[in-house]
Amino acid sequence: MRDERLMRLALFIPCYVDTLFPQAGQATVQVLRRLGHELHYPAEQTCCGQMHVNTGYQREAIPLVRNFVRAFGAYDRVVAPSASCVGEVREIYPRLARLARDPALVEAVDALVPRVHELTSFLVEELGVEDVGAYFPHRVTFHPTCHSQRVLHIGDSPQRLLGRVRGIELVPLPDAQECCGFGGTFSVKNADTSSAMLASKVARVLETGAEVCAAADNSCLMHIGGALHRQRTGVRTLHVAEILASTEARPWRQA
Amino acid sequence: MSGGTPRARPFERAAHEALQDVQLRRNLAKATSAIREKRALATGELPDWQALREAGRAIKAHTVANLDHYLMRLEQSVLARGGQVHWARDAAEANSIVQTLVTATGAREAIKVKSLTTDEIGLNDALASIGVHALETDLAELIVQLAHEPSSHILVPAIHKNRSEIRELFLRSMGLKASELSDAPSDLAAAARRFLRGKFLSATVGISGANFAVADTGAVCVVESEGNGRMCTTLPQTLITVMGIEKVVPSWRAMEVFLQLLPRSSTAERMNPYTSFWTGVRHGDGPQAFHLVLLDNGRSDVLASEDRRQTLYCIRCSACLNTCPVYARVGGHAYGSHYPGPIGAILTPQLVDTPEADTLPFASTLCGACYEVCPVKIDIPSVLLDLRHRAVERRRLHRGRLAALDTEDGAMRLAAGIFAQPHRYRWVQRWARLVQRPFVKDGYVERLPGYLGGWTRTRDLPAVAGTTFREWWLEGGDDG
Numbered sequence: 164m165r166d167e168r169l170m171r172l173a174l175f176i177p178c179y180v181d182t183l184f185p186q187a188g189q190a191t192v193q194v195l196r197r198l199g200h201e202l203h204y205p206a207e208q209t210c211c212g213q214m215h216v217n218t219g220y221q222r223e224a225i226p227l228v229r230n231f232v233r234a235f236g237a238y239d240r241v242v243a244p245s246a247s248c249v250g251e252v253r254e255i256y257p258r259l260a261r262l263a264r265d266p267a268l269v270e271a272v273d274a275l276v277p278r279v280h281e282l283t284s285f286l287v288e289e290l291g292v293e294d295v296g297a298y299f300p301h302r303v304t305f306h307p308t309c310h311s312q313r314v315l316h317i318g319d320s321p322q323r324l325l326g327r328v329r330g331i332e333l334v335p336l337p338d339a340q341e342c343c344g345f346g347g348t349f350s351v352k353n354a355d356t357s358s359a360m361l362a363s364k365v366a367r368v369l370e371t372g373a374e375v376c377a378a379a380d381n382s383c384l385m386h387i388g389g390a391l392h393r394q395r396t397g398v399r400t401l402h403v404a405e406i407l408a409s410t411e412a413r414p415w416r417q418a
Numbered sequence: 419m420s421g422g423t424p425r426a427r428p429f430e431r432a433a434h435e436a437l438q439d440v441q442l443r444r445n446l447a448k449a450t451s452a453i454r455e456k457r458a459l460a461t462g463e464l465p466d467w468q469a470l471r472e473a474g475r476a477i478k479a480h481t482v483a484n485l486d487h488y489l490m491r492l493e494q495s496v497l498a499r500g501g502q503v504h505w506a507r508d509a510a511e512a513n514s515i516v517q518t519l520v521t522a523t524g525a526r527e528a529i530k531v532k533s534l535t536t537d538e539i540g541l542n543d544a545l546a547s548i549g550v551h552a553l554e555t556d557l558a559e560l561i562v563q564l565a566h567e568p569s570s571h572i573l574v575p576a577i578h579k580n581r582s583e584i585r586e587l588f589l590r591s592m593g594l595k596a597s598e599l600s601d602a603p604s605d606l607a608a609a610a611r612r613f614l615r616g617k618f619l620s621a622t623v624g625i626s627g628a629n630f631a632v633a634d635t636g637a638v639c640v641v642e643s644e645g646n647g648r649m650c651t652t653l654p655q656t657l658i659t660v661m662g663i664e665k666v667v668p669s670w671r672a673m674e675v676f677l678q679l680l681p682r683s684s685t686a687e688r689m690n691p692y693t694s695f696w697t698g699v700r701h702g703d704g705p706q707a708f709h710l711v712l713l714d715n716g717r718s719d720v721l722a723s724e725d726r727r728q729t730l731y732c733i734r735c736s737a738c739l740n741t742c743p744v745y746a747r748v749g750g751h752a753y754g755s756h757y758p759g760p761i762g763a764i765l766t767p768q769l770v771d772t773p774e775a776d777t778l779p780f781a782s783t784l785c786g787a788c789y790e791v792c793p794v795k796i797d798i799p800s801v802l803l804d805l806r807h808r809a810v811e812r813r814r815l816h817r818g819r820l821a822a823l824d825t826e827d828g829a830m831r832l833a834a835g836i837f838a839q840p841h842r843y844r845w846v847q848r849w850a851r852l853v854q855r856p857f858v859k860d861g862y863v864e865r866l867p868g869y870l871g872g873w874t875r876t877r878d879l880p881a882v883a884g885t886t887f888r889e890w891w892l893e894g895g896d897d898g
Contacts, residue, residue: 178837181887182847183880188887192895204891210837215830217784219806223834230838255803313786342743346783348826353781354872355434359747360783361876389877392862 173203173238175279177248177381178210184381186418190408191244191282194295197410198286207234213251216259217347225263228256232271240289241279244404246311246380249281254314283324283379283403284317293323298411300330304373305403306364306387308380309342321379321403328406334371338363345386357386365390368398379403423540424568424754426774429781432752433744442578442749449577450739450746456686457737457791464682473675474794478731481668482721488633488666489712495636499698501708506660509539512713516541516625516658517548519709523656525550525623531640531647532556533627534572534734535660535713537756538769541625552625553617555646557610564591570750572757573684573736578749581606614646624654624705628661629733630676631710634669637697638710641680641690648692657696657705662713664730676733679793684735716769725804729764731794736761738788738798744781753778760788764801767809776812779805825869844888851882 172195176188195202211231212224231252235241243249253276260272286292305325311317325333344350344360351357364387368376376391378384381402388400399417409415425432436442461467481488493503506512520528528545530536530552542552542563554563561576562569565587569575576584585601588594588609599609626647630639638659640647651657667673681690699708720729739745739759750758754774755766763782767775779802788798810827817824836842857863862878865871873879885893 176887178843182850182882185883185885185887185890189890189895192891204888204895206888206892207840209840209843210833212834212837215834216803217806218826218830219780219803219808219810220827220830220834221803221807223830226834226838230840309783309785309787313790340787342783342785342787344743344783346785349780349783350877351869351872353430353433353744354875355430355437356744356748356781357783357872358876359437360743363743385880386877389862389873389879392878393864393876 170239171203171237172200173205173235173241175208175211175235175241175243175248176204177243177245179385180244180381183385184402187244187381187402187404190402190404191242193408194282194286194297194404195242197296198290198292203238205234205238211248211251212259213248213255214347216251216255217349221259221262225259228259228263228272229268231256232268232275235279236271236275239278240285241275242282242285243279244282244379244402245382246281246308246315246317247382249279250310250314252276252279281311281315281317281379283320284315287320287323288317294327295324295407297328297407297409298330298414299328299406299409300414301375302332302334302371302373303375303377303401303406304334304336304368304371305339306336306343306368306376306378306383307339308378308383311379312340317379321377324407325377325403328409329411331406334373336371336376337367339367343383343387345383347382350386358390361386361390365394365396369396374398375406376400377403377406423543424751424756426754426770426772428774429752429754429777432754433748433781436748436752439749441580441583443747445578445580446746446749449574450741453686453740457683457740460682460686460688464678467682470675470679471793471795474679474733475731475796477667477672477675478733478794479728481666481672482664482727482730485663485666485721488668489663491633492631492636492666492710493712495633496638496698496708496710497636499636500700501636501698501710504709504711506711506713506715508715509713512539512660512711512715513541513544515709515711516660517544517550519656519658520545520550520623521548523623525621525656527551527553527617527621528623528625528658529617529621529650529654530554530559531624531626531642531650532559532575533625533660534756535627535662536625537569538662539660539713539715541660553614553621555614555618555650556642557607557644557646560610560614561587564588568751569756570758571736571739572734572759572761573739578751618646618649618653621650621653622655624650624657626651626657626659628659628665628710629680630673631661631666632668632670632673633666635697637670637695639673640694641677641692642694643685643687643691645692648694651694651696652704655705656707656709658709658711660711660713662715663717664732680733680735683733683737683791683793720765720768723804726764726768726801728796729761729768729801731796732761732765733794734761735793737791737793741787741791742782743785743787744783748781753781760798760802761796764796764798764805767805776805776809779809829869847882847886847888851884854881 212227
């Protein structure tokens, strides 16, 4: 078997993580380095185009597919702390490449797509690691995001990783599988319905008495966290990577 | 008198109104969560449930891909058993066929089995226009008919009403005194039964839809829970069935699969109480005239699109409605169609060509819960994406050069142009960090203008970080 540590591993840090949640990207770096991986960050990367596709602007997303292939085509594995953007790449890119009617792009996308992984499933399924040496002495509830469950089918990888974190008190989230109501531009086009869904999710999170609501995707967390902050609930959101990055030597601290 | 016609409005506006209705919210949340739990039990107890779903999808895919063949075969089988077959291109043709058939019998009243297809074509109104009253005999369908409201659910049309609302309606429309009727479900059902019994015995024309029709034998199938369907299809002298062309199945073997999938998915029952089959006519037993109206009404256009064809696999179980977190909050009327919920969001805009219908594919977070429960594995999120794309392209075509003035269209083009060039993206990040300054409080933005204002009405938005990930990485990416 090939030593996974010799592979060329690239980080895909989606645009909103790069811009709004850099700490989730930094935590991803810390966890993977702690496991002995050398990381590359292709500077050409921008956005996967999910917002465009989900809003109906598929043609506009095609140049972004090209840019993604340009940025990541040369790497053995690509890892991102986002189930949603990886889902976009794995499930939608092959369709977009065909929509572009460009055989070279179709070939490049088909070759690249199986090498693109969501962080937690990469750790558990590809690297076979569950204990990453983390320490996080807080009460946490976990929201399994829709795209991680029903598009990527990453199963319980995040929970298995969290289960091995020392000091953590994990509390189950009632109605966990129900969508938080984000849905990208749905949250502004159908703001009222989105807010009604979010109200239920926030109520469930508060019921748990957790200090932290965690997920494997900052997009859903931006939505849930946006309401938790607006309502001054005193509950915060954290990407799973941030919990996994926290150690006894260097525990997580609120910024 | 007929059930109401759904009011076509942009989804977001209709949803906004529905969300204010506290009673509706409560009724829906209660009903959908109860049926969701029951359904999970009913499907979970079958070890081969996933294989059944695969089989259901495969049969539908095969049939729909060879629809012309199976429809011709169905026609031959029905004719051979003494039935008659009529082909209707659209709603107007179908209504006119049924009007002619009913007129020929001289009947002034017809009794109906609950049927989405006849709702779709507005048959009750068409019959009313020639002086024929079409009476709904399914309890929930009767409730919405008496209330002059459209149905709000494909299986439970009155899901938006609770029992005290139904009691008031019955008191009003059946001429009962308050002391004669409680709001106990058994009392309400008994009142409806008394109201309907005389109609069943006197009606000479029955009208139904069809859940399935077997091409090999010409047997038509209706699946129901109350026995009203059995009455409507056996007691009258004339039976008229209006069926969407996608409801044909090749042979009886297919029924083995669908009669397991449908009841467990829809009512969470192992077997539904009444499964009626009839094949042509039999002298001296049941209706002496049987007419099968095969309705296209846009279906062959759906068939033409390879990506969207799977929409026609639907067996109308309503599991997607009961599972959808959007439906559970806004209810069926917000969809402005007899087909609400996720399946309606993909079916309606393919059957109805209006700007309002084109807002329906956006009535979803793409959470995928509908796809997960669909008994014939229709990839609803994928069809939603396809229809969103079509809606955008249509809007552009319609507006021509004015499309450039559309806020969303302009913003999406601009964003694509920025993201396609890494240096532009970096420049915009820096620019956004500067201009946001006056609006940031404790790391969050609390109010945004225009399109994005929908977000900040109920949610804060994190501010652009002081150091982006990229900047941190380029500064050495030092995590120590």
